[in-house]
Amino acid sequence: MADPLLFHPGAYDPAHFDPETRRLLRATIDWFEARGKRRIIEDYRSRAWLGDFIEFAAKEGLFATFLTPASAAEREDQRWDTARIAALNEIFGFYGLDYWYAWQVTILGLGPVWQSDNAAARSRAAQLLDQGEVFAFALSEKAHGADIYSTDMLLEPDGDGRFLATGSKYYIGNGNAAGLVSVFGRRTDVEGPDGYVFFTADSRHPAYQLVKNVVDSSKYVSEFRLDGYPVGPDDVLHTGRAAFDAALNTVNVGKFNLCTASIGICEHAMYEAVTHAHNRILYGRPVTAFPHVRRELADAYVRLVGMKLFSDRAVDYFRSAGPDDRRYLLFNPMTKMKVTTEGEKVIDLMWDVIAAKGFEKDTYFAQAAVEIRGLPKLEGTVHVNLALILKFMRNHLLDPAGYEPVTTRLDAADDAFLFQQGLARGLGSVRFHDWRQAYDAYAAVPNVARFREQADALCAFVTDAAPDEQQSRDLDFLLSVGQLFALVVHGQLVLEQARLTGLDEDVLDELFSVLVRDFSAHAVELHGKDSATAEQQEWAVAAVRRPVIDEARSARVWDRVQALSGAYEMTS
Secondary structure, rough: OOOOOOOOOOOOOOOOOHHHHHHHHHHHHHHHHOOOOHHHHHHHHHHHOOOHHHHHHHHHHHHHHHOOOOHHHHHOOOOOOHHHHHHHHHHHHHHEEEEEEEEHHHHHHHHHHHOOHHHHHHHHHHHHHHHOEEEEEEEOOOOOOHHHHOOOOOEOOOOOOOOEEEEOOOOEEOOOOOOOEEEEEOOOOOHHHHHHHEEEEEEOOOOOOEEEEOOOOOOOOOEEEEEEEEHHHHHHHEOOOOHHEEEEEHHHHHOOHHHHHHHHHHHHHHHHHHHHHHHHHOOEEHHHOHHHHHHHHHHHHHHHHHHHHHHHHHHHHHOOOOEEEEOHHHHHHHHHHHHHHHHHHHHHHHOOOHHHHHHOOOOHHHHHHHHHOHHHHHOOOOHHHHHHHHHHHHHHHHHHOOOOOHHHHHHHHOOHHHHHHOOOOOOHHOOOOHHHHHHHHOOOOOOHHHHHHHHHHHHHHHHHHHOOOOHHHHHHHHHHHHHHHHHHHHHHHHHHEEEEOOOHHHHHHHHHHHHHHHHHHHHHHHHHOOOOOOOHHHHHOOOOOOOOOOOHHHHHHHHHHOOOOOOOOOOO
């Protein structure tokens, strides 16, 4: 039987979605299953461009249905719906990150367009989606990375109300095939932020020069150069500060997708790993008979469940966001940073069990072990997102505000606010509901209660032993604090989703035993930082806790993990 907490291609039936969404999700699964494991692995190993997949998506109208907002739609089933986008992310991750990547950078490329008032550009984008084209987002450059203050893509006025764009962009997904590329640059005749411009380009134009794929992968992560590319009024999406905001707000939309892709990768890898370990005999016993193996696989399982619970709940805050509710601005970098790094831990735990098997070329695990590393590093590093998360810490922990409860958002609605986010600033003023309520609801679960002690201790740290002015400039020290705060937020949304879904409390308790250990480990790390004061060191030691051990509970969770053996094997 399929585990209801994990994606299983044979049992997947998203009855909460509308009929067309269900059809498209099922058609996508069926396409991958018909293609088969051997072909998918061979395409990955040979770095084949994803032409067949793009053709399938075009034939089914997949991207056009999921990525056309209602404001540009011609059919009722077209909308920007974060819930079903997340579901598709998970499916793509399950079968191969290369497929997800082509879709992900299409989402990024569309971000500046759907935020624009340029009717001609919006209409062109909608038409290209209907034709099955992919898109690209050209922000980063070889010399500057994604430092948008320093772009060298220059737009020179031609004296007739148009521009000629010259410059290069680097690390641009789909840059080899995009029907529309959203390009960030600056005018040569205007100084400062007022000179920023977001404009569109076509990768097939003679003035668009494709240089190379900068990665050794089926993902086409391009370097391209524009040489006197003509930019007219119909090509200009944003100018001045609005162009800057469009860049950041697009990343806000796009980086959320990394968490559910990571989940899909881990789910497929877990089926393989448990099946292999349980059927491999060492010293006359299955590998899964060894206590350390059981612990590692059980830890991997509950971490994966935690990833899913957090991400599913974060969807609700995205879909319910508005000018007066910007809590998503914390939960978004959390999905990007925390969920994807949890994914790395899940893969590492399983890899320690299956060892050499994880390198074999006929396994999905071999590519999972490589691709899971990329997700924490895309759309901003772990450090960048941790630093962003820290901006919300004081308000979140110490100064809650009143909000109406956010319900589960699986309705067929268009998430229009994501393209009306406005100015990309004011993060320090964002307020949150009381995080303690989620913990109070599960106060009877032993390890939730134990972790709550640590969360309360963090509040005391912020109040009584907060970083001084010098430490506030020590990013190495602050990142340790950020890890502790991220655990509290992670636990909060996990608990909220557990409540909404009726999660088995054995699984929840086992998950929080892992979080207790994680908090203790980060507290010890903070204790050892060069700049930690004596008071902070004392706090760190006092915050260490031992999780509540319950062998019967652990055995029941292990039974769930063991049942994954043989539960799914992709067709050859």
